[in-house]
Amino acid sequence: MSRKEETLDPENWNELRSLGHKMLDDMMDTLENSGTFPFRFPSKEDLENLLIPLSEKGDGEEETYQIFKNHILPSTFVQTRPKFWALVAGTGSAYGMLTEMLTSGTNLGIETTLASYYTHKQVIEWIKDLLEYPEGAGGVLVSGGSEANFTGLAVARNAKARQDMKVKGVQGISEKMTLYGSEEMHHCLERSVEILGLGNEALRWLPTDDECKIKINSLRKTVKEDRDKGVHPFCVIGNAGTVNSGAFDDFKALRKVADKEDMWLHVDGAFGSWVKLSSTHKHLAEGIEFADSLAVDLHKWMYMPYGIGCALVRDKLAHYSTFVYGHEAAYLKSTKELSADTLTNPHSLALPLSRNFTSLKAYMLLRAYGKNKYRRLIQQNLDQINYLVELIVKTPCLEVMAPVASNIVCFRYTRDGLSEGELEELNHKIMGRIRMSDFGIISDTTIKGRYMLRACCVNHRSRREDFDYLVERLKELGKELS
Ligand SMILES: Cc1ncc(COP(=O)(O)O)c(C=O)c1O
Numbered sequence: 001m002s003r004k005e006e007t008l009d010p011e012n013w014n015e016l017r018s019l020g021h022k023m024l025d026d027m028m029d030t031l032e033n034s035g036t037f038p039f040r041f042p043s044k045e046d047l048e049n050l051l052i053p054l055s056e057k058g059d060g061e062e063e064t065y066q067i068f069k070n071h072i073l074p075s076t077f078v079q080t081r082p083k084f085w086a087l088v089a090g091t092g093s094a095y096g097m098l099t100e101m102l103t104s105g106t107n108l109g110i111e112t113t114l115a116s117y118y119t120h121k122q123v124i125e126w127i128k129d130l131l132e133y134p135e136g137a138g139g140v141l142v143s144g145g146s147e148a149n150f151t152g153l154a155v156a157r158n159a160k161a162r163q164d165m166k167v168k169g170v171q172g173i174s175e176k177m178t179l180y181g182s183e184e185m186h187h188c189l190e191r192s193v194e195i196l197g198l199g200n201e202a203l204r205w206l207p208t209d210d211e212c213k214i215k216i217n218s219l220r221k222t223v224k225e226d227r228d229k230g231v232h233p234f235c236v237i238g239n240a241g242t243v244n245s246g247a248f249d250d251f252k253a254l255r256k257v258a259d260k261e262d263m264w265l266h267v268d269g270a271f272g273s274w275v276k277l278s279s280t281h282k283h284l285a286e287g288i289e290f291a292d293s294l295a296v297d298l299h300k301w302m303y304m305p306y307g308i309g310c311a312l313v314r315d316k317l318a319h320y321s322t323f324v325y326g327h328e329a330a331y332l333k334s335t336k337e338l339s340a341d342t343l344t345n346p347h348s349l350a351l352p353l354s355r356n357f358t359s360l361k362a363y364m365l366l367r368a369y370g371k372n373k374y375r376r377l378i379q380q381n382l383d384q385i386n387y388l389v390e391l392i393v394k395t396p397c398l399e400v401m402a403p404v405a406s407n408i409v410c411f412r413y414t415r416d417g418l419s420e421g422e423l424e425e426l427n428h429k430i431m432g433r434i435r436m437s438d439f440g441i442i443s444d445t446t447i448k449g450r451y452m453l454r455a456c457c458v459n460h461r462s463r464r465e466d467f468d469y470l471v472e473r474l475k476e477l478g479k480e481l482s
Contacts, residue, residue, distance in 0.1 A: 010061075019062055026069060031094045034080045034461060039439060046071040078440050082461040083469065086443035088243060088271050090299040090306055091459050095368060099361040100305050109354040111141075111346045120346050120359035126366050127310050130374075131269075131276050131296065132289050138316035140349035141358045144309040145270030145297040146188035151311035151323075151350060152293030153179070153192045153235065156264035159292075159318040160234035166321070166329055170197035178226050180204045181237035182214035184244055184447075186268055189237060211403045212247035212447065214238070216257065223261050235264040240285050240294075241272015244445050246408035246456070248272060251287025258292075267291035270309070271301040271458060272406060277371075277378045281406055301378065301407070301458040304365055308358055311350070316343040324348045381407050381457040388455060388467045395471055397478055401452040410445065410452040413478035424451045429481045430474065441470060 010016040030037050042050070049071045059067070079089045111120040124139040133139075142148050156179075158165040163172045177198055181189060183205045193203045204226075206218045223233045236258050238249040251267065258265040267273075267288050273296045275281040276288075288294055297309035313319040320343050321329070328348075342348070346355060366374075385407050392398045392411050402410040412427045431444045431453060442455045455470070 016061065019065065023065060027097060028094060030073065030077060031080065031097070034077070035082045037077055037081075038074065039078055039081070040074050041439075042071075042075045046075065080461070081440070082459065082463060083438065083466045084440045084459055085455040085457050085462070085470075086440040088300045088456050088458055089440065091303055091461060092299075092305045093303055093365070093460070096303070096305040096361060096365055099364045102364075103357050103360045106357060106360075108357040111355045111357060111359060116357050116359060117341075117345070119363040121344050123359045123362045123366065124310070124312075124344070127296070127298075128312060130371065131273055131285075131294070131312070133294060133312050134289060134314060136316075137312055137314045138319055138344060138349070139310055139312040140319075140346045141362065142309045142311055142350050143307055143358075144299060145186070145268070145295055146191070146309075147350070148270070148295030148297060148309040148311040149186070149188055149266070149268050150192040150195065151319075152266040152295050152313065153189070153237075154196060155293055155313055155315075155319050155322045156235045156266055157196055157198065158322045159315065160262075160264050162232065166326060175230060175232040176202060177232045177234045178202045178204060179235040179237060180206060180219055180222060180233065180263075182206055182208050182212075182239060182242075182249065184208055184212050184214075184239060184242040184247060185237060186239075186243050186270065189268060208247070211405065212242060212245050214249045214254070216250065216253045219254075219257055223257070223263075233261055233263055235266055236261075238265065238267040238288075238291065239272070240267050240269030240288050241275070241406055243270075244408075244447050244454070245402040245404075245410055246272060246406035247403070248275075248284040248405055251285075251290060255287060255290040264292045265290065266293045266295070268295050270295060270297050274301040274374075274378050275382070275406055277375045278382055279375075279379065281382055284405060298362055301381070302365075302374065303377065303458070303460050304361055307356075308362060319343075320348050323350060377460050381459065381462070384462055384464065384467060385409055385455070385457050387464055388457075388470070391467060391471045395475065397475060398471065401450065402447050407458065408454065408456040410447060410454045412452050413474055413482075415478070415482050418482070420450075426478070426482050427451060427453060430477045433477050433481070434473075438473060441473075 049067060080091055108116055111117055120141060128137060142151060179202060190200050190203055194200050204222055206222060207215050209215055226233050236254055238251050238254045240248055255265055269288055273285055273288055276285045292314050294312045298304040299306045299308050389404050389409050392400055397413055398411055399414045400411050413430055414423060434441060442453050445452060445454045
């Protein structure tokens with residue numbers, strides 16, 4: 001009796017190949033026309049097509065692709081637009097998309113032993129070189145800024161704890177361990193602190209100065225007060241590019257305090273670290289190389305497809321000791337046996353066991369475009385934000401609301417005779433309308449209790465006329481709504 005065995009490979013390779021060519025052409029066309037491709041929120045018809053019980057038989061590859069094209073793509077193709085400056089929104093690239101296809105094609109789950117080990121290792125070397133982080137440091141590619149920060153804080157906790165964290169965990173802590181950062185820290189740091197079992201009470205949110213930088217005196221004072229109370233200050237967090245306003249702390253001053261107090265210095269440079277590639281703003285990130293750990297991502301200001309960040313750690317052994325499997329930690333007793341390759345094996349430096357060959361896209365994109373292209377793109381975004389600031393300053397009904405350090409400007413619509421409360425209400429209304437008509441062009445935030453609109457440029461597709469459009473649109477909406 002003949003037995004028909006199943007596979008997910010196509011029965012007819014040529015049919016799937018031609019569907020693949022169509023998918024590629026459609027996505028290339030969409031990306032080529034990213035400025036004019038129409039956007040809509042999911043319609044009733046979209047939802048009727050999407051929210052269905054899973055069929056027994058399956059809809060087939062072609063029909064399912066049509067569902068993507070007609071009911072998913074129109075309301076998800078947004079961050080790729082030239083006029084998207086909300087949040088810190090990665091834009092991806094056409095070549096990046098193709099590298100993702102190769103990653104899935106190999107479907108490799110390991111970045112050790114094979115060529116993937118070397119691409120990972122090389123990407124870490126390139127990132128250290130671009131950011132001028134010490135040659136001897138190690139690092140690992142992770143899913144993004146949140147995981148990079150988590151990784152840095154996990155190593156900090158284990159390295160600075162006064163008992164063996166690997167064995168005892170937080171259950172063995174006799175003195176409460178505390179961390180310090182500015183009130184402008186990203187909330188993913190708070191989440192990391194919670195998941196690491198330290199409790200968010202342990203995280204001290206310290207005040208900032210007029211430039212939104214952490215006040216060093218307040219840091220010194222709070223650490224001293226905590227010590228007097230018998231707690232154990234173990235880590236200070238610096239910000240290289242705050243999410244609200246793109247501010248940078250003084251890393252040299254933070255390093256001094258950290259040294260004096262025997263604390264770990266972790267820097268969240270998720271997107272801001274990349275000002276190191278500019279000629280005009282490089283100085284802002286001076287000193288990030290002194291951090292014990294540095295979190296960056298590559299899917300925002302390095303324009304790579306989503307799902308890639310990097311945690312750099314100066315002390316390779318501390319990093320390895322934190323993530324190596326408990327049962328393998330026996331090696332740590334005889335560190336002489338640890339080869340350089342062991343300490344750079346990404347499977348021992350982050351949470352996942354299976355890895356999705358994350359390094360391939362970074363390797364190919366960095367190698368294809370080289371340092372100069374990235375330098376020019378970063379500089380272009382900084383110049384574009386400067387251009388937007390000039391437009392705002394020239395426009396009487398708009399005003400800048402926070403110091404502009406790098407690639408973010410916070411501003412609002414203004415009108416004589418309106419109180420602070422009325423201005424806030426008007427800007428809320430403007431934001432509400434923008435969300436409906438120009439989704440994602442800008443977002444909003446609150447700094448030191450004041451509500452403001454916000455544009456952050458990490459977009460390689462933006463052109464100066466796109467910023468002219470934004471200002472005209474704000475003038476129009478402000479006039480209509482006030
Ligand atoms: C300063 C900063 N840190 C951390 C994060 C979190 O990074 P991710 O979204 O890649 O997890 C962000 C996200 O925008 C950020 O701006």
